[in-house]
Structure formats: C-alpha cells, structure tokens
Amino acid sequence: EADIYQTPRYLVIGTGKKITLECSQTMGHDKMYWYQQDPGMELHLIHYSYGVNSTEKGDLSSESTVSRIRTEHFPLTLESARPSHTSQYLCASSEWSKKETQYFGPGTRLLVL
Amino acid sequence: GESVGLHLPTLSVQEGDNSIINCAYSNSASDYFIWYKQESGKGPQFIIDIRSNMDKRQGQRVTVLLNKTVKHLSLQIAATQPGDSAVYFCAEYSGGGADGLTFGKGTHLIIQP
Numbered sequence: 001e002a003d004i005y006q007t008p009r010y011l012v013i014g015t016g017k018k019i020t021l022e023c024s025q026t027m028g029h030d031k032m033y034w035y036q037q038d039p040g041m042e043l044h045l046i047h048y049s050y051g052v053n054s055t056e057k058g059d060l061s062s063e064s065t066v067s068r069i070r071t072e073h074f075p076l077t078l079e080s081a082r083p084s085h086t087s088q089y090l091c092a093s094s095e096w097s098k099k100e101t102q103y104f105g106p107g108t109r110l111l112v113l
Numbered sequence: 114g115e116s117v118g119l120h121l122p123t124l125s126v127q128e129g130d131n132s133i134i135n136c137a138y139s140n141s142a143s144d145y146f147i148w149y150k151q152e153s154g155k156g157p158q159f160i161i162d163i164r165s166n167m168d169k170r171q172g173q174r175v176t177v178l179l180n181k182t183v184k185h186l187s188l189q190i191a192a193t194q195p196g197d198s199a200v201y202f203c204a205e206y207s208g209g210g211a212d213g214l215t216f217g218k219g220t221h222l223i224i225q226p
Contacts, residue, residue, distance in 0.1 A: 043202070100145045100162075100214070104156035104157045107154075107156045
C-alpha cells in the first residue's frame with residue numbers, strides 16, 4: 001500500500017472560489033505528479049515536480065498551479081474555480097531512480113457549481 | 114499523436130473464469146509498460162509491469178504479455194474473483210521530458226456470479 005495521501009477526498013464548491021488540493025507522501029520520493037481524470041476516462045498529466053522548488057507543466061494544459069516547498073508536499077491550487085474544472089485530480093509520486101513506477105493517492109473529486 | 118488504447122471499454126466474465134484485457138500502444142519508443150487497477154473511488158493501484166526486453170512476466174494470478182511486433186499488451190487474470198472488479202488501465206513510459214505515464218482509456222472488468 002502506497003503512503004500517499006490526498007485531501008479533501010470530495011469537494012463541492014461554487015464558481016469563483018479559490019481552492020487548494022493537498023497531496024502528501026511519506027516515502028521520501030523526489031518526483032511527484034498531478035493527473036486529471038474525467039469519469040471513465042484515462043488519466044492526463046497536468047503538473048510534475050523533480051524535487052523541492054521544481055515545478056513543470058504536463059501534457060494537458062491546466063489553469064491550476066502547483067508548488068513544491070517541501071519534498072513530501074505537492075499542493076495544487078485553482079485561483080478561481082469554474083464548472084469546467086470539475087474532475088478527479090490524482091496525485092502520484094516515484095523514486096528518482098525508478099521514475100516509471102508511480103504510486104497514486106486516492107484522488108480528490110472536485111465539483112464546481 | 115501517440116496514444117495508448119484499449120480494445121474494449123467493458124469486459125464481463127464469470128467468476129472463476131480467466132480474464133484477458135488487451136491494450137494497443139503506438140509509441141515504439143516506449144520501453145516500459147504498467148497495468149493499473151482502479152477501483153471505484155480510489156486511485157490507480159500498480160498490478161504488474163514489464164520492460165520492452167521481455168515478452169512475458171508473471172505475478173500472483175496475473176500475467177502480462179508484450180508483443181512488440183504488433184505493439185500489443187495484454188493482462189491475463191486467472192480464476193477471476195469478485196474483488197477483481199475494477200477499471201484496468203495500461204500505461205506506457207518512454208522516458209520523455211515529463212517522465213509521466215501515458216494512459217489508455219481503461220477497460221471496466223465486471224464479474225458475474
């Protein structure tokens with residue numbers, strides 16, 4: 001079982017609100033990722049980080065931003081939520097020496113009204 | 114663009130039978146493939162992986178087959194159990210800039226009693 005946690009698990013919020021999705025891992029992994037997944041669909045990489053103070057955009061364009069101030073923590077922020085942001089957001093991490101094996105958190109289901 | 118896809122969106126099998134889930138990939142540069150299992154409300158869980166220099170790998174009740182000639186990947190689950198009910202994703206890794214995984218659309222495995 002991977003030690004990677006996400007909060008909240010579910011979030012219903014109104015348009016225009018600022019939200020932060022939390023992700024923490026206790027495995028000491030350098031690399032962390034955020035994926036977006038619509039119901040029944042594949043995962044798309046939206047952000048990743050090589051380590052502290054490193055943040056990069058993924059393959060799918062996203063209006064969200066991320067930060068990596070501590071190794072174990074990789075929060076995702078939406079400054080002004082919109083209904084188009086409704087989705088599931090999955091956080092993952094991997095060891096630097098084995099980047100291809102990624103461990104996923106349980107996800108946050110976001111609904112923007 | 115390059116993509117990883119699955120042939121069937123839903124697969125229904127009788128409990129106790131063997132299940133075979135298929136995946137076609139198009140990026141010939143991919144050198145590592147992973148099968149993930151995603152249960153309802155949870156993040157993807159690593160099942161088994163295979164490198165491109167192998168054509169078969171076995172785990173506990175699961176076997177992954179890789180045919181590089183036709184760019185085909187399959188997951189075989191022996192003696193399917195109710196707990197196997199989930200969406201199964203294949204993912205490929207090619208070591209590109211983002212080091213993210215490219216996921217297919219997923220196959221929903223339904224177990225009939």
